[in-house]
Amino acid sequence: MTTPHQKPNSLRAGPDLSGHFGPFGGRFVAETLMPLMLELDEAYKKAKADPAFHEERAYYLRDYVGRPSPLWHAKRLSNALGGAQIYLKREELNHTGSHKLNNVMGQILLARRMGKKRIVAETGAGQHGVATATVCALFGLECVIYMGAKDVERQKPNVFRMHLLGAKVTPVTTGAGTLKDAMNEAMRDWVANVDSTYFLVGTVAGPHPYPAMVRDFQSVIGDEARVQIQEQTGRLPDGIIAAIGGGSNAMGIFHPFLDDVDVPLYGVEAGGLGLDSGETAASIARGSPGVLHGNRTYLLQDTHGQITEAHSISAGLDYPGIGPEHSWLNDIGRVNYVSATDHEALQAFQELTRLEGIIPALESAHAVAYARTLAPTMGTDKNLVVNLSGRGDKDVPTVAAHLGVQL
Amino acid sequence: MSRIKACFDAIKAEGRGALIPYLEAFDPDRDTSQKLLNAMPKAGADIIEVGVPFSDPSADGPTIQLAAQRGLKAGATLTGVLEMVAEFRRTNDHTPIVLMGYFNPIDHYGVERFCQEAARSGVDGLIVVDLPPEEAGIIRPHIKANALDLITLAAPTTPDERLKAILAEASGFVYYVSITGITGTNTATEDQLTQAMTRLRRATDIPVVAGFGIRTPEQARTASRITDGAVVASAIIKAMAATFDDGKATEASVPTALEKILSLSQATKNR
Numbered sequence: 189m190t191t192p193h194q195k196p197n198s199l200r201a202g203p204d205l206s207g208h209f210g211p212f213g214g215r216f217v218a219e220t221l222m223p224l225m226l227e228l229d230e231a232y233k234k235a236k237a238d239p240a241f242h243e244e245r246a247y248y249l250r251d252y253v254g255r256p257s258p259l260w261h262a263k264r265l266s267n268a269l270g271g272a273q274i275y276l277k278r279e280e281l282n283h284t285g286s287h288k289l290n291n292v293m294g295q296i297l298l299a300r301r302m303g304k305k306r307i308v309a310e311t312g313a314g315q316h317g318v319a320t321a322t323v324c325a326l327f328g329l330e331c332v333i334y335m336g337a338k339d340v341e342r343q344k345p346n347v348f349r350m351h352l353l354g355a356k357v358t359p360v361t362t363g364a365g366t367l368k369d370a371m372n373e374a375m376r377d378w379v380a381n382v383d384s385t386y387f388l389v390g391t392v393a394g395p396h397p398y399p400a401m402v403r404d405f406q407s408v409i410g411d412e413a414r415v416q417i418q419e420q421t422g423r424l425p426d427g428i429i430a431a432i433g434g435g436s437n438a439m440g441i442f443h444p445f446l447d448d449v450d451v452p453l454y455g456v457e458a459g460g461l462g463l464d465s466g467e468t469a470a471s472i473a474r475g476s477p478g479v480l481h482g483n484r485t486y487l488l489q490d491t492h493g494q495i496t497e498a499h500s501i502s503a504g505l506d507y508p509g510i511g512p513e514h515s516w517l518n519d520i521g522r523v524n525y526v527s528a529t530d531h532e533a534l535q536a537f538q539e540l541t542r543l544e545g546i547i548p549a550l551e552s553a554h555a556v557a558y559a560r561t562l563a564p565t566m567g568t569d570k571n572l573v574v575n576l577s578g579r580g581d582k583d584v585p586t587v588a589a590h591l592g593v594q595l
Numbered sequence: 596m597s598r599i600k601a602c603f604d605a606i607k608a609e610g611r612g613a614l615i616p617y618l619e620a621f622d623p624d625r626d627t628s629q630k631l632l633n634a635m636p637k638a639g640a641d642i643i644e645v646g647v648p649f650s651d652p653s654a655d656g657p658t659i660q661l662a663a664q665r666g667l668k669a670g671a672t673l674t675g676v677l678e679m680v681a682e683f684r685r686t687n688d689h690t691p692i693v694l695m696g697y698f699n700p701i702d703h704y705g706v707e708r709f710c711q712e713a714a715r716s717g718v719d720g721l722i723v724v725d726l727p728p729e730e731a732g733i734i735r736p737h738i739k740a741n742a743l744d745l746i747t748l749a750a751p752t753t754p755d756e757r758l759k760a761i762l763a764e765a766s767g768f769v770y771y772v773s774i775t776g777i778t779g780t781n782t783a784t785e786d787q788l789t790q791a792m793t794r795l796r797r798a799t800d801i802p803v804v805a806g807f808g809i810r811t812p813e814q815a816r817t818a819s820r821i822t823d824g825a826v827v828a829s830a831i832i833k834a835m836a837a838t839f840d841d842g843k844a845t846e847a848s849v850p851t852a853l854e855k856i857l858s859l860s861q862a863t864k865n866r
């Protein structure tokens with residue numbers, strides 16, 4: 189999905205044919221899955237080259253997802269911070285309440301082309317699961333969602349939404365019962381049901397072609413934002429901020445700007461209780477390169493190469509890895525990876541709600557939290573775009589509990 | 596000659612297939628798994644697969660997942676697993692040992708250092724579940740330099756053309772994952788195995804063993820008759836785990852596992 193502003197020697201050209209972004213990415217999967225990865229790669233290449241696929245996708249994005257999403261100049265928040273002007277890319281206004289639907293719609297249209305009748309997916313916060321269950325309902329596909337038992341507990345409203353939509357939600361109790369374990373279980377299901385089943389990865393992770401494909405489907409965020417910010421301010425922004433779980437909303441808004449090297453990009457990892465608390469989800473800040481879930485990337489791991497548990501208040505960021513393209517963008521210095529703690533995210537959650545009347549997802553609140561740090565260091569004539577990846581209704585019980593309120 | 600080659604030559608001369616039992620290192624503790632490992636050849640193990648516990652065994656079913664968790668809890672590390680193999684080698688110089696695991700612990704250890712130390716400890720081959728031939732370039736030179744075998748996996752989903760390509764680089768033996776699924780679940784039928792062997796034989800002439808879903812002596816006999824060997828993992832672990840008391844080994848644990856191995860090996864010898 190090349191857009192006109194791509195340049196030669198572009199940072200947007202990756203990955204290579206075997207799915208590597210520099211030393212990261214690749215296809216580290218069992219032989220049973222390898223032929224499927226090659227088949228998926230072919231199917232995606234074909235779809236990508238077919239104008240009918242793009243037309244179909246554009247139709248569903250407009251009339252079902254509700255795109256384009258607005259870019260909102262958050263004046264009251266900007267004034268309160270006393271620095272750069274904050275523009276919110278309103279992905280929370282998409283159908284189902286997050287950016288996740290952009291990717292799900294693209295992949296299910298592809299799965300339908302491939303003749304698949306059964307969809308499996310992993311979910312953390314439940315947003316990807318809800319988006320998947322939604323599109324499966326729309327197209328009458330069987331839907332099985334794997335979700336860590338701990339996440340089932342802390343994201344109850346989303347679990348019930350998935351049930352209503354006709355999906356089967358399978359709690360995963362192995363490991364710590366969070367997103368990485370759900371990912372393992374979804375891969376196990378897939379390997380056992382390869383003929384009928386399409387594995388719908390929810391972020392820019394997994395084996396090639398998932399990181400590139402999910403990025404392409406999410407790049408609609410950045411493509412729109414690039415036009416919108418220029419319409420509203422007459423120029424490109426002075427910074428873009430997005431929260432990072434696996435990194436799909438961030439990759440989606442960053443990618444169309446990668447070659448605009450004067451636009452600083454900030455990926456906000458979940459700091460959890462603090463980067464040095466041992467209770468964090470900041471894979472780049474506190475991890476090291478390794479191989480998990482089909483790709484080489486930065487991972488939280490111990491000195492023996494065992495994956496350690498992530499911690500974040502936000503279920504959607506509670507993942508010990510990050511998409512491989514981010515690892516590469518970190519190492520070449522194109523994107524700045526920073527972090528926000530649970531506490532900072534909670535503060536940002538409340539401030540955005542009070543000042544703009546927008547309740548953000550706890551995931552997105554991490555991006556807002558970093559904007560609260562960065563904006564005051566910049567002049568009032570500067571502009572920052574913040575990706576508001578989702579709405580916070582699902583997090584109201586969690587936030588209430590942290591604020592000591594009994595619902 | 597490598598231990599693996601010598602082993603298959605000898606077994607072929609006897610006109611039978613190999614029995615390849617699996618144990619998860621450090622399950623449920625280092626001592627128990629060392630005792631089991633040391634006693635396996637006498638119970639009829641021709642080759643032994645030693646599972647290296649990993650936190651995220653995405654190709655394994657519940658039985659091996661739990662074994663890996665117990666192993667990690669008991670302090671399993673790659674160094675510890677190599678020490679187990681070295682100890683085994685003090686009393687056994689002929690039974691091949693193949694480590695089976697996932698790539699990240701090896702990657703983290705350093706592929707070169709790992710291959711050197713594995714060879715020095717008496718390891719003969721490696722099965723790295725999530726390292727397909729496309730990504731194996733990083734380890735291959737060190738495998739060769741240390742005279743190890745990197746065992747190639749083939750699956751029912753592997754098309755003929757791909758079989759030819761990946762088996763061109765195979766050494767030691769080929770591990771045929773006989774079902775599309777995770778360990779310890781379904782079992783391939785005799786017909787499926789026979790057809791698969793026809794495909795595999797067209798692509799390679801090194802020994803082929805079948806694994807995944809082989810549980811009973813009957814199934815082991817069938818698989819080792821059609822192919823050159825049968826790998827049995829979950830069934831042995833399950834039998835042993837049934838003897839644990841609150842996750843801890845009991846007097847009955849090692850004998851129970853050995854009894855299971857013995858019954859499997861008698862079946863494979865009796866074809």
Ligand SMILES: Cc1ncc(COP(=O)(O)O)c(C=O)c1O
Pocket residue numbers: 286287312313314315316390391392431432433434435436437438503504505549551552577578579
């Ligand atoms: C609203 C929202 N934002 C962000 C994320 C994190 O995922 P990613 O980093 O792939 O955008 C999630 C994941 O569940 C989410 O629900």
